[in-house]
Amino acid sequence: MEKELKKVYEHYQKNYFNDQVAVRIKDKVQHKINSEDMSQIEKMHHPRFTKKISYVIASCLVLFGLFIGSAFVSPTMAEVASKIPFLNKIFEQKPIYEVLREKLEDKGYEIVGTGYSVREKTYHVTVKGSEEYYNQVKEEIKIITEDVISSRRYDDFKVEVEQERTIDPNVDPANDPKYREMELALDVLKEVVPKLQQQGYKIHNYGGGYTGPDAKAIRLELDIEDTEKHTEEIEKAILEGIKKQDIKKDVSIKFHPFNVQERDIESKWTSDVLPVIWEGLLSKKEYKTKGVGYSYKKGTINIFITTTINKSDSEAPELANKIEIVIREFLQSDDLKDIVGSTPYKIVVRDKDSKDIN
Template sequence: MNDFLSHLKKEADKISIPEKELNDAIQSAILKGKKKKWSLRKKIAYFSGAAVLLFGLFIGSAFISPTMAEVASKIPYLNQLFESKPIIDVISEELRRKYNIDSVGIQLIPKKKVEVAIVGTEEYYNDVKDDVEKTVKDILASRNYDAFTVNVYKQNLYREIEDPKQLEFERQSGELMDAIYEELEKYDFTVLSVGVRNNDKEKLVELDVPNTEPKVDEIKKVVQSVIESKNIGAFPIKIHKIDMEKREQEARWRTVIKTIAEGLMSQKEYKVKGVGYSNHPSPMTITIKTTVSSSDPEARELGNKIEKMVVDFINSKEAKKAVKDDPYKIIVYSKDKKELN
């Protein structure tokens, strides 16, 4: 998964407009630290402020009646998916109801595929493999999701060998995280999130605070005193000032952007490999990366088709509740970084 995330970052760097990732679909992607909910501070948050490509894969119920299908056929494609159930959940729930499944995941790089790991004996695996694969394909086909292949494999159980050095890093990080939270609770600060990076290459404490927080220097001093008290070496402190209006806007747009990403990336005809967004600076800008060359005679037509689909969805009654009257911009890129719309 680390290689996967690294690849996403590299791909994002190739686009001139900064993009942010929504990690609802990729749970192990970049974490943005911990929200200020002090009763839940036992988890360690490792995070990065890097902007990366957005891959939100969401879908509605995979099984619908003929009557519902007729009704749905009259609803624009993206509107059908809006606020729907993630396809990964639909697949996982159906498989776990029938089979011994270790994990279900979606891989997007280098090719789009659904991967299912089966737990059990070799005999059990051979007995159910074809049925599992068919179930997944049927669910995908029910939504005309033709961009994915399916890979079913046997999960080999093994005892993970824990790295003593890594365990020590984690122990130090956990103690430092707890101590920082405990100390910050004593003050009238507004801290949105705290994260710790601790490994061979980097040591860092990062904090998100509102850009209206007047006591940033005091916060730094408090955190620095905690770091020094732990005697675990130097940890630079980095504070990110968050525009709360921008954050609120991001929260409103999140489901809309997920829907756009899921819809465009799941069908071959759109030739989309990545969707991203940024509202820094304004307006909200959605970037869509395709696999077509700008020299393709049909590239411009595809770019305009994608733009119209997205604009129609954003302006629809369903999405309007989330986006309100926010100005926005849509950019569709070719694989050679040329605008197609």
């Protein structure tokens, strides 16, 4: 089953995974994080097509938020650097995934990609090629990766070098009857939704999925602006297309209304602000951070930091205060004025059992 689903993911990414679908999934992952530990993303790899892709997108969201930069070499630059707040240094410098990829590729290594796991505080490098090649280069790659990350003066991380998982070439979802009806349903969306958008319907992103090839129902989902009131007309047009394809499974359509302005604000925070905070706190032992997350409710960004200590520990208030100060210092800096603006935010520091400390 797992091999089949991997093949399905590869096929759907090639044929159906456009920018609109990417944004839709990104937004769903952002909401999935909500007020939970960011490591919950790792629990989303159930045998379901949409969750498989959500896991990939979630990994990318963390990956693209990670930053690393070049070292300061002159005494003057060192003095200037010492006055730059910790998180601002991360914000201003080159993304760590970019530096790491360039470093490894310059040395000729065949790299598929890099990523970061919050739960284990682990940087991952995936190597392309045979078992023999992987065994030959994995230790070298690990050393280089550790050096690149350590140059940031991070002291709370691990590195794992993994071999690319191959997909069974005998599984072909395009011609597999177990997946064929989902494929037809997605074809309908690809044909109908752009026409509806041209007619003025405020549909942004769309996609679909089901729990497995033997599921009795297909779920189609559409993100629409909260001012769009003609959902019955949209649903009718899609179901008419489904009927023409003679799809036997039950098809349900779910709408996800959203506020355009609020989504824009949330997108800026999740792209430019929160990943910097997460990287900084997770990668330094002094902050004793084991989990991060956020929620955006009633116009307020709530930032959640889960630590490794007990609320009853004597050091808990001091640690919570230290974490809150470093985050506020970053959010109130000139670098963040255009992004944070007047958006209210709240910083919540929790103990290891997710009890609020501050």
